[in-house]
Structures are given as C-alpha cells and as structure tokens.
Amino acid sequence: MPSPGKVVTRSDSSSPSRVSRRGFLTTGASSVVGLSAFGCDTRSTVQDKLPYPALSQPQGPEDESWAHVRQQFIPEPGMAYMNNASLGMPPAVVVEAVAAGYKLVSRDPIRGRSGLQKAVDSRVLPSLANFFGATPGEFSLTRNATEALHLQVMGSNLNAGDEVLISSQEHPAGRNPWLLRVERNGIEVTEVFVSSPFEDARDVVESFERAITPRTRAIAFCHVTRGGHLYPVKQLVDMARAHGLISLVDGAQAVGMFPIDLDDLGCDAYSASLHKWMLGPIGTGFLYVREGAREKIRSTFSFNATPSNPALAPPGTADLPVRAALESALNFVEQLGVENVERRTRFLSDYLKSQLGTLPGVHLLSGPTSDTCCPGSTIFEIEGVDAMALVPIVDEEHAIHIDEHQRDGHNAIRVSTHVYNTTAEIERLMAALEDAAEKGVPRVSA
Ligand SMILES: Cc1ncc(COP(=O)(O)O)c(C=O)c1O
Numbered sequence: 001m002p003s004p005g006k007v008v009t010r011s012d013s014s015s016p017s018r019v020s021r022r023g024f025l026t027t028g029a030s031s032v033v034g035l036s037a038f039g040c041d042t043r044s045t046v047q048d049k050l051p052y053p054a055l056s057q058p059q060g061p062e063d064e065s066w067a068h069v070r071q072q073f074i075p076e077p078g079m080a081y082m083n084n085a086s087l088g089m090p091p092a093v094v095v096e097a098v099a100a101g102y103k104l105v106s107r108d109p110i111r112g113r114s115g116l117q118k119a120v121d122s123r124v125l126p127s128l129a130n131f132f133g134a135t136p137g138e139f140s141l142t143r144n145a146t147e148a149l150h151l152q153v154m155g156s157n158l159n160a161g162d163e164v165l166i167s168s169q170e171h172p173a174g175r176n177p178w179l180l181r182v183e184r185n186g187i188e189v190t191e192v193f194v195s196s197p198f199e200d201a202r203d204v205v206e207s208f209e210r211a212i213t214p215r216t217r218a219i220a221f222c223h224v225t226r227g228g229h230l231y232p233v234k235q236l237v238d239m240a241r242a243h244g245l246i247s248l249v250d251g252a253q254a255v256g257m258f259p260i261d262l263d264d265l266g267c268d269a270y271s272a273s274l275h276k277w278m279l280g281p282i283g284t285g286f287l288y289v290r291e292g293a294r295e296k297i298r299s300t301f302s303f304n305a306t307p308s309n310p311a312l313a314p315p316g317t318a319d320l321p322v323r324a325a326l327e328s329a330l331n332f333v334e335q336l337g338v339e340n341v342e343r344r345t346r347f348l349s350d351y352l353k354s355q356l357g358t359l360p361g362v363h364l365l366s367g368p369t370s371d372t373c374c375p376g377s378t379i380f381e382i383e384g385v386d387a388m389a390l391v392p393i394v395d396e397e398h399a400i401h402i403d404e405h406q407r408d409g410h411n412a413i414r415v416s417t418h419v420y421n422t423t424a425e426i427e428r429l430m431a432a433l434e435d436a437a438e439k440g441v442p443r444v445s446a
Contacts, residue, residue: 055335061347063422069336070420080400080425085226085253085377085416088276090329097328098281101321116320124327128274128286131330133261140287140313141323145252146173148271148287151312152248153177155289155297156218156269160186163215165208168193169225169408174250178220188215194229196408197367201232205239218246223254223270227405227414228377229367237266246296252276252285256333257376258342268293277341277376277418280329281322287312341419346375348417348426355430356380361437365405365412377416379405385436386443387413393441398432400425 055072058065072091075081081089104112120141129139142148154177158164164178168191181187192211194204208219219240223233233249240247247267254260256277262270270288274280289297294307302311333341349366356362361383367373381387387404390413394400405412415429 055332057335057337058340058344061340061343063424066344066419066422070422072332073420075420076399078399080398080421080428082415082417082421082425082429083401083403084418085228085276085414086403087282088256088279088418089420090275090279090281091332093332094279094281094325094328097325098321101324105321113317113320116324119324119327120318120320124323124330127330128326131334132255132286132288133263133265134288135291137310138262138288138291140289141318141326142271142285142287142314143283143319144275144285145250145271145273146285147314148285149174149250150177151287151300151314152269152271152289152297153181153220154300155312156181156246156248157296157298158185158187158217158246161188161215162217163188163190163213164218164220165190165192165211165216166219167191167204167208167221167225167231169196169222169227169229170220171222171226171250171252173252174220174222190216196225196227196410197229197365198372199368201235201371204232205235208236209239209243212243212245216243216245218248220248221250223249223251223260224257224374224377226253227365227379227407227410227412228253228374228416230370230372230374232371233265233267241266246293248297253374253377256338256341257345257374259338262288262290266290269297274326274329278329279332279418281325283319283322284326336419342375344419345417346370348421348423349373349375349378349415351423352378352415352417352426352429355426356433359430359434359437361385365410376418377414379410379412379414381410381412382433382437384440384442385413386441387411389444390436390441393436394429394432398428400429400432402429 055069058069072093073089074092075089101116104115125139125141126136129136164187166175166178166189178187178189182189190211192207194207198204219236221231221236224230237247249267249270251270251272253276255272255274256279268290272286274284274286275282289310289312294310299305299311301315305311353364356364363381365379365381388406391402391404394402403414405414
C-alpha cells in the first residue's frame with residue numbers, strides 16, 4: 001500500500017486568492033436575499049406544472065391492452081424500434097419534463113437549479129430508492145451504469161493480491177474497472193466461465209463457488225447480461241455471503257423490466273442505467289450501496305467519508321433537468337405497473353420466439369426458461385447470416401432497429417422489445433429475417 005501523502009497549507013496572508021470565511025458568508029447571504037426579493041419560489045418543481053397523462057393499467061399483455069400506452073411515445077413514423085437494451089425510448093412526458101427543466105435553468109439559473117435540486121433530493125431520489133427496495137441514503141444518482149460500476153469497483157476495499165471472480169459474460173463497463181484495479185492495485189481477477197445459454201441457476205452458482213480460492217474477496221456479475229441471460233442474483237449473493245465475499249451486481253439490463261427489491265437481493269452494491277428499460281432520459285443511472293456494506297465499498301471522492309456520511313455520489317454540478325425528469329419516468333412505469341411491464345415484454349419475446357421457431361436455420365441462444373432468460377431481450381443466430389452485416393440492412397431497407405450480439409462466441413442478432421412494440425412489428429421483422437435467411441448475408445470484410 002502506498003504511504004499516505006500530506007497536504008501543506010501556505011499561510012501567506014498577502015495571497016490575492018485568499019477569501020475570508022466572513023466575506024464568503026456575506027456574499028452567500030446577499031445572493032439568497034436577492035433571490036427572495038425577486039419573489040422566487042424555490043419549492044415549485046417542473047413536474048408540478050406539467051400535464052401528466054392518466055394511464056389506465058393494461059388489463060392483459062396483448063396489443064389491444066397496450067395501444068393507449070403506445071400512444072404516449074413519439075417514435076419516428078414508420079420505424080420499429082427493437083433495440084431498447086441499447087437505449088430506451090422515453091415517452092413524450094419524459095421528454096417534456098427534461099425540456100421544462102432546462103427552461104427553468106435558462107430563465108433563472110440559480111433559482112432554477114435550486115428548485116430542481118430540491119425536487120431531486122426530496123422526491124426523485126426517495127421515490128426511486130423506494131421503488132427499488134432501498135433507502136435514500138443507499139442510493140446515488142449517476143450518469144449511467146458505467147459510471148456506477150466504476151464507482152463500486154474502485155471503491156471496493158481490496159488490496160494487492162486479493163482475488164475477484166467475475167463472470168465470462170460481463171459487459172466491458174463491468175470488466176474494465178477491474179482491469180484498472182489489476183493495473184493500479186495488483187488485484188487479481190479470475191473470469192468464471194458461464195455458458196451461453198446456461199441450463200439453470202445451479203450451473204452458475206456452482207461455477208462461481210468452485211472457483212473460490214483462499215484469496216477470493218469479491219464476486220461481480222450481471223443481473224441480466226447484455227444478451228439477456230438472467231442470473232440467479234439472490235442465490236449468488238447468499239453463496240458469496242456464506243464465504244464472506246463482497247457481492248457486486250451490474251443491473252443495467254434489469255431495472256425497469258421486472259420488479260427488483262435490492263434489500264431482498266441482499267447484494268453489497270448494485271449499479272444500473274435508468275435510460276434503458278426504465279424509460280428515463282438519456283444520461284441517467286444509479287449506484288446502490290447497502291447501508292451495512294459501507295466499510296466494504298467506500299467513497300472514491302471524499303477524504304473524510306465515514307459510514308454515516310459515505311459520500312458515494314459523484315459531487316459537483318449535476319445534470320439536474322435530466323435527473324428531475326426521472327420522476328416522470330418513474331411515474332410512467334408505476335402507473336403501468338412494473339409487473340405488467342414484465343408480463344408484456346415476456347409476451348412479446350415469447351411471440352418472437354414462436355415465430356423464429358418457424359424459420360429454418362435459426363438457433364435460439366436465449367435461456368430455456370423464464371428463470372434463465374429475461375423478459376425483454378432475445379438472441380439468436382441464423383445460418384448463413386452475419387449479424388453485423390444484417391443490422392444495417394434491416395435498418396436501411398426495413399426501418400427496423402435491432403442489434404447484433406458478438407459475444408460469448410456468438411454471431412447473434414439481439415432483439416429487445418419493450419411495452420410499446422407490437423406483434424405486427426415482430427411480424428414485420430420476421431419478413432425481413434426470412435428475406436435475409438433466404439438470400440444469405442455474408443460477413444462484410446473491413
Ligand atoms: C450489461 C450491461 N452493463 C452495463 C452497460 C453500460 O450501460 P450504460 O451505457 O448505461 O453505462 C450495458 C450497456 O448496454 C450493459 O448491457
């Protein structure tokens with residue numbers, strides 16, 4: 001361990017940059033007085049002023065029950081968007097909330113900022129934390145999952161020679177911070193092979209448990225992988241706890257797709273994006289650190305953080321209009337019911353899978369059961385079709401947005417459907433895939 005450095009303060013009273021505490025306080029006080037003299041009401045928030053669509057809960061998973069929900073979105077006319085796992089398509093109400101927040105700041109920057117900050121602190125953060133089974137003190141907003149994953153890895157209390165087990169299916173956003181710690185701190189990282197797909201939860205838990213050595217201190221894995229494999233988080237966390245290991249989860253592909261109770265899962269840290277399945281504005285995510293895990297995962301910002309003041313959130317001026325608009329996204333999902341979102345996304349992916357079953361040359365790579373495969377994302381290969389080459393063709397010729405999945409040794413296509421998609425759009429995609437399978441789509445050389 002490097003020895004701690006020291007901070008030297010020069011006591012040169014003639015320094016021109018020196019500001020007395022008294023002077024600072026005076027300046028601060030006068031600006032507050034100035035604001036109230038202009039009659040600013042810092043209690044008002046953006047969402048208070050926005051019309052909010054009253055959405056009735058869909059009665060079933062079929063298209064008819066979700067037609068009124070689809071109307072809340074503003075996609076490019078004619079486009080079928082099935083790449084939600086890359087980036088969600090926020091409903092109009094979220095877009096309007098972001099715009100309203102920016103207007104507030106542009107009209108009156110300081111007052112606007114403080115109104116938005118209040119909305120975030122008093123409403124957005126507590127209600128999001130509550131939605132995910134956490135307390136506000138366990139919850140920090142970030143710009144995305146990548147930032148949160150970086151914080152949970154860099155903050156993990158590990159020393160040179162300590163070993164971390166990660167799955168072979170980690171997203172680079174989850175793997176790269178560990179490689180940084182290998183480079184900087186001499187941590188050892190062991191990749192545990194998990195097959196794609198895997199048969200059942202036991203496969204995964206036993207693979208991790210078999211890999212534990214006397215030097216293992218932590219395990220890190222996805223709740224849902226980029227390809228849609230659903231990991232047995234609770235069983236993995238229980239196993240980790242029984243061995244005294246820190247458990248760190250990447251929830252980027254999970255939150256918003258089905259109910260999640262972080263307290264019940266019991267992991268030490270959980271990182272997620274809110275701009276995918278939660279339908280939040282782009283540039284939103286969170287870091288959860290369990291209250292009891294504050295000695296295990298510590299601040300990467302503050303020199304004087306303590307368990308009662310963990311200082312885990314990135315400090316400094318934040319994208320407040322974007323964060324405040326998370327309230328609209330959360331309201332939207334809550335009005336629909338996240339259980340209904342799960343049923344609807346499962347219904348659509350089941351429909352896609354049944355259609356794929358009729359197409360010759362298709363190898364489905366998603367997990368075989370609802371315990372091993374998430375509701376929203378489906379991966380498959382088509383014989384003679386290169387996924388990388390296919391994606392732009394389907395986009396340009398059919399106005400359908402899907403993605404490739406070149407991981408885990410696959411040359412796969414990923415289709416990620418959210419509540420706004422329809423069976424008619426899936427049939428449109430099938431026609432495009434049938435065409436591709438018939439003609440073949442060879443790899444395009446670089
Ligand atoms: C499993 C997984 N983890 C992390 C990320 C990174 O998410 P973000 O871009 O929000 O940081 C992604 C992005 O697709 C992902 O699929």
